[in-house]
Amino acid sequence: MTLQNIKELAQALKAEFNSPSCNLDKCGQLLLKLKIALMEISFLTHDAKHASTEELLLARDVLEIGAQWSIRTKDIDSFERYIAQLQSYYNDYSHLPPSSQKYSLIGLNLVCLLSQNRISDFHTALEKIEPEQLHNNPSIQYAIKLEQSLMEGSYNRVWSSRQVVPAAEYLFFIDILMGTIRNEIASCSEKAYTSLPLKDAGTLLFFTDMGDILNFAKERNWKVNPAEQKAYFHSSADEKVTIPAEQIIKQALFYARDMDRIV
Known part of the structure; x- marks a missing residue:
């Protein structure tokens, strides 16, 4: 495929x-064709050192769209692969004009790491960011404040952060994070209480819709009493405990005989 053909495909991808x-399906097909074409001419490998600025920018634009497309299709593995490939274009080709998407995607990657509880990877990624951007870029600051809220256990601030996301794509990872928080x-709650009013459970779990509360209760196998509007939890007292009485008696007699021998 010629460079002109690749440009035309990239323009079609961007327009779509x-x-x-x-x-999104059409975008996926275009991305696949573009990745194959770019690999054939070494734009997605370390051999791209001799490529022109125009060619490198073309490859970077395709990868950035690919990362955003991965979020829209809820494919985390694909997103991580695109981000890994973009690192070379962001770090190794300093002569390229700055990308308007760079820090938004880096911020997205930071939130992705938080949603997977990969805290050490999160801090490693922070160390690679320029100090000026670390302290002033809204996307990076959003991820840093989110991590601080998690470490402090301020889950209400995590929930409130949905209202101030730097871009709509961030909501995908925030929802994953909220799912983890709700289960925690x-x-x-199951250990602390035997039951809770559904309204109170909804407040604790950051649910505003009764349907969401009932669906969550079903997932957790809670017993819901519609008349009382309460959710009952399974307690350890409800579980049948089997005591190996015969084994305990035999062990007690064995110890008793040993004590007699000692005396």
């Missing part, structure tokens, strides 16, 4: 991706 009626809160 930015269309109000974007067809639910586990603590």
Whole structure:
């Protein structure tokens, strides 16, 4: 495939991706063709050192759209692969004009790491960011404040952060993070209480819709009493405990005989 053909494919991808009626399947097909074509001419490998600025920018634009497309299709593995490839274009080719998407995607990657509880990877990624951007860039600051809220256990601030996301794509990872937080809160509630009013459970779990509360209760195997509007949890007292009486008696007699011999 010639460079001109690749440019035309990239333009078609950009137009489709930015269309109000974007067809994600079509974007995926275009991305696949572009990745194969770019690898054939070494734009996606370390052999791209001799490529022109125009060619490198073309490859970078395709990868950036690919990363955003991965979020829209909820494919985390694909997103991580695109981010890994973009690192070379962001770090190794300093002569390229700055990308308007760079820090938004880096911030997205930071939130992705938080959603997977990969805290050490999160801090490693922070160390690679320029100090000026670390302290002033809204996307990076968003991820840093989110991590601080998690470490402090301020889950209400994590929930509130949905209202101030730097871009709509961030909501995908925030929802994953909230799912983890809800299950942690639910586990603590099950140990602390035998039951809770559904309304109170909804407040604790950051649910505003009763349907969401009932679906979550079903997932956790809670017993919901519609008349009382309460959710009952499984307690350890409800579980049948089997005591190996015969084994305990035999061990007690064995110890008793040993004591007699000692005396």
